[in-house]
Amino acid sequence: MATTEAPAAPSTAPPRLRIPSAALCGVLALFAALAAGHLVAGFISVNASPYLAVGNGAIDLTPVGLKDFAVRTFGTYDKVVLLGGMAAVMVAAAAVAGVLSLRSPRPGVVIVALFGLLGGFAVYQRPDLTAVALLAPAASLVVGVAVFLLLHRIAPRKSPPAEGSGGTSRRSFLLGGAGALVGAGVLGGAGRLVSGTRDATASRAAIGTLVPAKSAPAIPADADFAKLGTPTFLTPNPEFYRVDTALSVPQLRAEDWSLRIHGMVERELRYGYSDIRNRPLVERTITMTCVSNEVGGDYVSTSDFIGVDLAGLLAEAGVRPGAEQLFCTSVDGWTSGTPVAAAQDRGRGAMLAIGMNREPLPLEHGFPARLVTPGLYGYVSATKWVVDIEVTTWKARQAYWLKRGWGEQAPIKTESRIDTPKGFDTVPAGAVRLAGVAWSQHNGIANVEIKVDNNPWQRTTLSTEVNVNTWRMWWTQIAVKPGTHQVFVRATDKTGYTQTDERAGTVPDGATGWHSTTFIAT
Structure with missing residues (x-):
């Protein structure tokens, strides 16, 4: 006698979001949250922006060695690298928050809220901000959670939602996402405009030219050798x-x-x-x-x-x-x-x-x-x-x-630098010009010497000294044969101290060592 299987009971689990849609929910909620915080910060202080507050907190917590590495590696772009790295991490975390919320918005809400609380803590820690600045991260938290819940509710599911489940079409989600993105742009732009009303550019322009009652002595024409390669x-x-x-x-x-x-x-x-x-x-x-x-x-x-x-x-x-x-x-x-x-x-x-x-x-x-x-x-x-x-x-x-961990007194150390030729420059064999700069502020530079390959040290020609608190340029000309050559430079200040060849890093009170460059004569 044939038997038939009983039909499977309908699943009671809510329909799942599609992974791309879920990730987009998190990312758009993040944009909206940051924009809202930036807008409110515009009325208070730009540093109240949760994004900048977290970035400033990251700078304060960065170990000295890592911070020194960032300055050494990225120079004046170290802050751009930091903000860019933060943005990448936050976008990735927001996307993960969305993916963890395929069935329920709860995980994403928790993560978005944690973002807001982190921003609030960073603002609270800022010594230049008052309690009113906490309104900015509060706005981020509220807007971020609200946008995430809205987008999660209208996002398309893998299977058709049951009647009354609140699901809507892909078009509704795209419209909602576009609205969130545009809204974030408007809020962020408005925040920039509001903060711009306190821009100090106009105040600076209104100062005009500053005319001292006691001018510095005129800079002599031979105070630099810019035509020979110095600054x-x-x-x-x-x-x-x-x-x-x-x-x-x-x-x-x-x-x-x-x-x-x-x-x-x-x-x-x-x-x-x-x-x-x-x-x-x-x-x-x-x-x-x-x-x-x-x-x-x-x-x-x-x-x-x-x-x-x-x-x-x-x-x-x-x-x-x-x-x-x-x-x-x-x-x-x-x-x-x-x-x-x-x-x-x-x-x-x-x-x-x-x-x-x-x-x-x-x-x-x-x-x-x-x-x-x-x-x-x-x-x-x-x-x-x-x-x-x-x-x-x-x-x-x-x-x-x-x-x-940096030093207390921090006197500037006697140092010198080669500006020309640059490292691995190719120059004609024969007469080669070397030029650079030396400094020992408040002591003054007495002489600068260069050493080519294993040859003896030889003095260079110094520029006219302006005062002991300024740098001093140097230059010389040498004769070299074809091949690769290395040149070193060292300075002696007016106390008689000649800079050491012992290499030391910048921490805790400034780098030491001879600067050198290698060039190729052909």
Whole structure:
């Protein structure tokens, strides 16, 4: 007798999303969340944007060695690489969140919410933001979850949804996804426009030309050998090196800026921009160097800085005995510790600078005001966008880089560099021109020598010295036979110290070693 099987019971499991649709739900929800946070941040502070807050947090948590590697490898593009890497990771995580939500939106909602909470924690940790800034990550969380739930509900399933399940057609999902994408673009653009209303560009333009009461001496014509392959003596503002932790350039208008000097002083003082500009301004030619500069690196530049004596401002406040450092804070919360002795040394010429090369400071170089202390690496001496100086001791406060193992005093080391020929350049055999630059700020360069292959050291011709706080160019001509040649350079400063050939990295207080280059004579 034939038997028949009973029909299978209908599945009670909800129909699954298609994997591409599910991944798209997560990615579009991420875009919408970030755009909403960026819009709200536009009304508060650009650093309240969850994306930037997480990026700034990542910078703060990055180990010193890895951070130094990033600066060395990517140079001024290190922040672009960081933001790009963050974006790739976030998009991948959002896509995974969507894929984990093929049947239920719950996993995706949890992951999107975690993104929002991470942004909130990053904003909360920012020293330059108040509690109101938490509205930006809150907006990200709400919008991100809402968009994910909406897209998940209308996304096409693998099998036709049961009646009343809320499923819709592929067209509805495409329209919803397009709407989310366009909405994210509109919100992000609006956030950019809103934050742009506080852009400091117009404020900087309104300052006009800065004319010092005491100008720096004119730069002699033979202060550089630019025609022979060295840099120009003064570095044009757009070419001046930039190394800092700011993911977005602070937008602080001159009319909103003030500097507070307090702590171990007789009188707490506060200066506005007009208080500084209306004083007799002084102009000084100073070479600055970053501690992240590798041997032979280009994180060294020279400018005519305009401002007022830092020592004079400290004298007005009345520094108390026992004070050791100026704990300086930027408007974005970054801190540095400058030795009080260096800041008070009028012979050194530390400045509160408001101009570079007769222009107001460029935004990326500290507008409205920054510190410049000749002879010390920038991480202890050159706070950009400075708004607060606390006179204190080393024990009482630790600045950003000191907490991460860098040196306390940070005098710039005597170094030299070969600029021409470049590595593995091909040159005609016979007379070959070599040229480069050396620096030992606040000591001055006495001589520069080069060594070709295994031949003895020989002196080079130095440019005219501008002052001991600036770099000095050199050049020479040698005769070489066809073949591959290696040339080394070393400098001796005016204290009699000749730079060592011992190689050391930038951590904790600057690199050492002879720079060399290899070229081919044909």
